Every structure is written in C-alpha cells, then in structure tokens.
Amino acid sequence: MLFTTYDSRIVTAAVARRIARREVEAAVETPIGSSDKLIIARVFTTFMFEGTIHHLGETLCPTWNDQRQRARPFAYEPVVDRHKRVRRLLRLDNSGNEYKRIEAIINDLIDFRDSFAHPKVIEEATHYDGPPPEITKLPVVGWEGEVQVEKMRGDYDQVEAYCISLLDCAADILANDLASGGWTLVLERYPHLKQFNLTVAQLRGFLHVSRSGAFQCSYTPDASQN
Numbered sequence: 759m760l761f762t763t764y765d766s767r768i769v770t771a772a773v774a775r776r777i778a779r780r781e782v783e784a785a786v787e788t789p790i791g792s793s794d795k796l797i798i799a800r801v802f803t804t805f806m807f808e809g810t811i812h813h814l815g816e817t818l819c820p821t822w823n824d825q826r827q828r829a830r831p832f833a834y835e836p837v838v839d840r841h842k843r844v845r846r847l848l849r850l851d852n853s854g855n856e857y858k859r860i861e862a863i864i865n866d867l868i869d870f871r872d873s874f875a876h877p878k879v880i881e882e883a884t885h886y887d888g889p890p891p892e893i894t895k896l897p898v899v900g901w902e903g904e905v906q907v908e909k910m911r912g913d914y915d916q917v918e919a920y921c922i923s924l925l926d927c928a929a930d931i932l933a934n935d936l937a938s939g940g941w942t943l944v945l946e947r948y949p950h951l952k953q954f955n956l957t958v959a960q961l962r963g964f965l966h967v968s969r970s971g972a973f974q975c976s977y978t979p980d981a982s983q984n
Contacts, residue, residue, distance in 0.1 A: 769809075769813075769964060770805075770809050771805070771806050771808075771809025771810050771813060771921075771964070771965070772806075772964065772965055774802045774803075774805035774806040774809060775802075775806040775918065775921075775965055777798065777799075777802045778798075778799045778802035778803040778805075778806055778914055779914070779918075781795040781796070781798045781799040781802070782795075782796075782799045782910055782911055782914050785799065785907050785910065785911075786907055786911055789907045792907060793905050796904075796905040796906070796907065796910045797874075797905055799910050799914060800867060800870050800871070800904060800905070800910060800913075801870070801871050801874060803867055803913065803914050803917055803918075804867040804868060804870070804871040805871075806917065806918070806921060806965075807837075807864060807867065807917050807920075807921060808837050808840075810921040810924065810925065810964070810965070811837065811840050811841050811844050811924075812833065812840065813964070814844045814847070814848070814924060814925070814928050815832060815833065815840060815843065815844050815847070816833070817928060817932075817951070817957060817961070818844070818847040818848070818928060818931075818948075819832060819843075819847060820948065820949055820950045837864075837868055838861075838864070838865065838868070841861075841864065844924070845857065845924075848924060848927045848928060848931065849931070850927070860916065860917075860920050863913050863916060863917060864917070866904065866913070867913065867917070870904050918965070921965060922964075922965050925961045925962070925964045925965065926961070926962065928961050929958050929961035929962045932944075932948070932954070932957065932958050932961070933958055935947060935948075936954065
C-alpha cells in the first residue's frame with residue numbers, strides 16, 4: 759500500500775542562502791556602511807552555490823565520493839570542475855552563452871571567497887618629511903568593486919535562480935528515468951539512493967525553505983520498498 763509521508767531536515771546550502779539573502783536585503787535597505795554585509799553576502803552566496811553543486815553530484819553520481827575507484831574523487835575537484843561535471847550529469851551544454859554568463863559570476867565569487875580563506879597582508883609604506891597626518895589613506899585591497907550593493911544584489915539573484923534551476927533539472931531527470939525505465943533502471947543507475955522518491959521531493963524543495971534553513975516535503979515511499 760502506498761501512502762504519503764513527510765520529511766523535515768536542515769540543509770547547509772539552504773542556510774547559506776538564508777544568510778546571503780538576509781545580508782543582501784539589509785544592504786539594499788541601508789546602502790551606506792553596508793560593506794560588511796556585502797562581504798558576508800558574497801561569501802555565503804558562494805557557499806550556497808558550492809553546496810548545491812556538491813549535493814547534486816552526490817545525488818546523481820554513485821561514485822562522487824568514492825576513493826576506491828579514483829585517486830581523487832570528484833568531490834575533491836576544484837569547484838569549477840565539479841560545476842562542469844554536474845552540468846554534464848544534468849545533460850546541459852558547457853559551451854553555450856548561458857554557461858559562460860554564470861561561469862563569469864561564479865568565478866568572481868570563488869575568487870572573492872578564496873581571498874578571505876587565503877588572506878594576504880596588505881601594506882602600504884608612505885614616507886613623510888614631517889609628522890604623518892592623523893588620517894592616512896587605506897591601502898587598496900583589490901576587491902572594493904565586488905562589494906557594491908547593486909552588483910551584489912544582481913549576482914545573488916542570478917546565482918539563486920541558477921541553483922534552483924539545476925535542482926529542478928535534476929528532479930526532472932530522476933522522475934523521467936523512473937517513468938521511462940521503472941524501478942529496474944532506477945536501481946541500476948542510482949543504487950546509492952536509498953529513498954528515491956524522497957530524493958526527488960527534496961530536490962524540488964531544496965532552496966525553497968523557511969528562514970530557519972529547514973524545509974518539509976511530502977513524498978510517496980518507493981514502490982521497490984513495499
């Protein structure tokens with residue numbers, strides 16, 4: 759007998775999305791003095807993207823984390839390579855304009871995040887004939903242009919929409935595989951997914967979450983488990 763049940767969980771990429779959105783909205787509301795909010799928003803937008811890509815890789819590829827078959831599992835590749843690999847799993851083109859547009863934004867986000875993960879000391883030596891002034895010019899760090907309100911709002915909106923589109927695409931692929939090939943194909947292609955219908959439901963609700971970062975979804979247990 760088939761019945762509907764509910765699943766509730768917290769997803770780290772969704773928590774990152776919540777934080778990024780909160781900081782972006784706060785910066786838009788009060789642009790003056792918002793650089794700290796924009797820095798947080800850029801870093802957590804990157805976490806949202808990377809978390810989504812990793813989740814899709816684990817969902818669609820049985821050997822994503824497998825160290826027995828590859829010296830370096832797919833999960834440990836650079837983010838840009840994981841992104842391309844996930845797009846191939848989703849049967850998406852990696853040479854078209856859509857990919858090139860989002861790739862440019864993602865590369866900027868990753869470079870920005872990495873500049874904080876691998877910090878450098880910025881120093882500027884200024885010599886004066888007399889006593890130094892009370893206020894000296896701060897050295898240029900190099901990412902000032904990345905923390906502009908309109909740029910961050912645009913980047914966040916595009917990355918959020920893109921992540922949701924990838925998740926929806928994955929859910930459609932899994933549902934179509936089940937519809938076309940039945941449980942035989944599903945068990946052969948996705949042996950690592952212990953609750954297939956739950957996985958599809960989670961993909962569709964992955965980033966559509968409450969402010970707590972938790973979401974609930976309803977699903978019908980797999981027929982193969984009954």
